[in-house]
Amino acid sequence: MKRAARIFVFLLTGFLLICFAAGCGSDSFIIKRQDLSAVSNRLALLEQRMDLETEKTDMLLDQCRDQKQFLAQSMKQHENSLQGLEQQLLRVHDETKNKLTALESAKKPQPVSRPVLEKSGTDKLLIGRLEKVRLTPPGRVFHARIDTGATTSSLDARNIETFERDGDRWVKFQIQEPEKETLYEVEKPVVRHVRIVQASTEETTRRPVIELQFQIGGTKRIEEFTLENRSHLDYQVLIGRNVLRDLMIVDVAKEFIAPLAGEKPSEKKNK
Structure with missing residues (x-):
């Protein structure tokens, strides 16, 4: 330019x-x-x-x-x-x-193993009408009544509350330690519900069923327990046919004849 x-x-x-x-x-x-x-x-x-x-x-x-x-x-x-x-x-x-x-x-249901970890020398364990049973949780020993007429075992549970977790049904409840005021809070998934008809009132109640590990004598398994308030009854645990079948024979004339590990047989009745 x-x-x-x-x-x-x-x-x-x-x-x-x-x-x-x-x-x-x-x-x-x-x-x-x-x-x-x-x-x-x-x-x-x-x-x-x-x-x-x-x-x-x-x-x-x-x-x-x-x-x-x-x-x-x-x-x-x-x-x-x-x-x-x-x-x-x-x-x-x-x-x-x-x-x-x-x-x-x-979320898929996992198969529940129910292994028999220990057994006595006989094919079936001989037990009395009352026995000691260890439940886990809470890992405590209870006096249980053996009832061959009950289909499912039962556990004394207080303050039962059902709720949902990750789309599944769960239940929260408290177990009282034997002969003490201590309460243990437990949360478990609900396996199913059962309807119970009260013989005295003919009313129907719906109760949750859970799975717990139990031990009687040398036998350990995982089985179903119905949750109900048994505070008005003498024993916190009732063992039904779902635990007894194929594993135990009941002698109703005896009590506490299947001691847990480290205990000796005793025929004293639970007080």
Whole structure:
């Protein structure tokens, strides 16, 4: 731009000089020296203005290049950020999917093992009409009444409350320690509910059934127990046919003949 302006000014100046030389010999075309000086001054000003405009144009071009470079860098950074966010979302999705799969697997009912860990020397354990039984939880020894007429064993439970946990039915209750006021709080999943008809009133009650580990003599198993308030009865635990079948023989004339580990047989009645 500067070079073109200078060429234009040079040509214009030469043209004016030629005209001035030609006019010196003619009366029809005469340019005064003052006029030529004024033209030269105007041309100089015009050249300065053109130089300023050229500098402004160059500055604008530089700013445009810088802005273009800045925008390109910003777009690249945003693209990298979006790629990182996409990868993070994919990882979270996979982790959530794995957790849901594990949760679904945990919700499936697991087979309950009922191993006989110990047995006496005979094929079936001989027990009396009253026996000591260890229940876990709470890991305490209770005096139990043996009832061959009861289908399911029963446990004395206080403050029974049913609730839901992870979509399954659970029950919370308290067990009183034998001959003490101590209460143990226990939470167990509900296996099922049973309806009991009261012989005296013919009213029907619905009771939760849970699974507990018990030990009588040298026999340990996991079996079902119905929860009910037995505070009005003599014994906190009742052992029914679901525990006795295929494992024990009852001699109703005797009591406490199947001692737990470390105990000796005794025929004393529970007081």
